[in-house]
Amino acid sequence: MDVKSALKYMLFSTMAFACMNATVKHLKDVNAYQIVFFRSFGSLFFTFGFLLKNKIPIIGKHNTLLILRSVVGASSMLLFFMSVKYLSIGTAVSLRYTAPIFAAIMAVFLLRERVKPLQWLFFALSFIGVIVLKGLDAHISGKGLILVLIAAVLSGLVYVIISKIGNREHPAVIVNYFMVIATVLGGVLSINNWISPKGTEWLFLGALGVFGYLGQIYMTKAFQIASTNIVAPLKYIEVVFTATIGVMFFQEVYTLWNLLGIALIIGGLLLNVWYKSKYNT
Template sequence: MAPIFAAVFAIFLLKERVKKLQWIFFSMAFAGVIIIKGLDTQINSYGLLLAFISALFSGLVYVVISKIGKGDHPLVIVNYFMVIAALVGGSLSIADWTTPIGIEWLFLFSLGVFGFLGQIYMTKAFQIASNTQVAPLKYLEVIFTVLLGISLFGEIYTFWSLIGIGMIITGLILNVIYKAKQSN
């Protein structure tokens, strides 16, 4: 959902143009999310609401990074992002805090390192390319999440979840192909 919000914010804040066909691709991805939630009873509504709010703010962050452009070094932007995320996330998790034990510390450390590296490269991408080119690539997270969920956690996905995921990925691919043709 973040790329859809980013496209909407980019129209108003960056004066970017989003073509009608791109809206169809975004709608396909959104329909995939609706299918996942509407037809998969294993999805928690509260969790989906939190993910939706997260996507809203992520879309806004992408546009702000694009608006800043190359004016600030990516490390400065990532530093602000990480500090704000730690403050907000930390304060919201106080009531449910659980101290990591054993190997969980390694997982937590790895999450921080890989999150930092991912944030650096995402920030560089948003500084270099247009928002509507980079933001849809965030849908690739779906592929990695599914693969890691299956391989590491033994998750099983329903038929409708896979259809929804397929629609999200198809919308992404079509948007990227369309943007590439428009650039040429």
């Protein structure tokens, strides 16, 4: 187990995802459909290349689950990108990270998994964070909140579907299906909503796929060489990086209630990761 390298990979991954989030925020004049299209199409060059280079069959064995995962994941990504138009990027990312809570709830009914009482307490702590964000801060957009929470629910369903697939499909095949479906979805929805990018917007649209791929590949590398209980908590550093970029480049302001809400959300999720790793639930 190479902990030092895993930490470096995870930090690089979270920074890449933070840059992708900031890029989405920067492209305020480009609609979310086009952002989904360019983000997914850009990553296809990497995923297809990896599959061809390693001679991995592009068509998986469990197509129904792969397509379902891809449609749900693409819908979640679209709603998240739409929410960034209304929320500060740090807040949007924090709310999206409630996905594991919804995944745990759905897993109880769909996969017959057990959730221990203390875990429910940690999940409740995170939900209190959501209430603090909206209930005690009048500046939080209700529309943005609804969009990102639906995105989180769908993202939680993605976790459940991936658990159902298990090790029966290569991770690159799963990601490739996701990128193909997301490209098609974003492309079709963009036809009647196309806004021609101008100047450097083309460069930023191209960067979306690069940042997304780098974030995904280095996160995978980190999980491959170190235990989950060491690596998983570091993923939440993405919130810190994203919020910092928001303050520095977009003049976003985080109130005391914003910070308290974000701290409760991330704190509850970190406690759940710790508890699961310690007691192997």
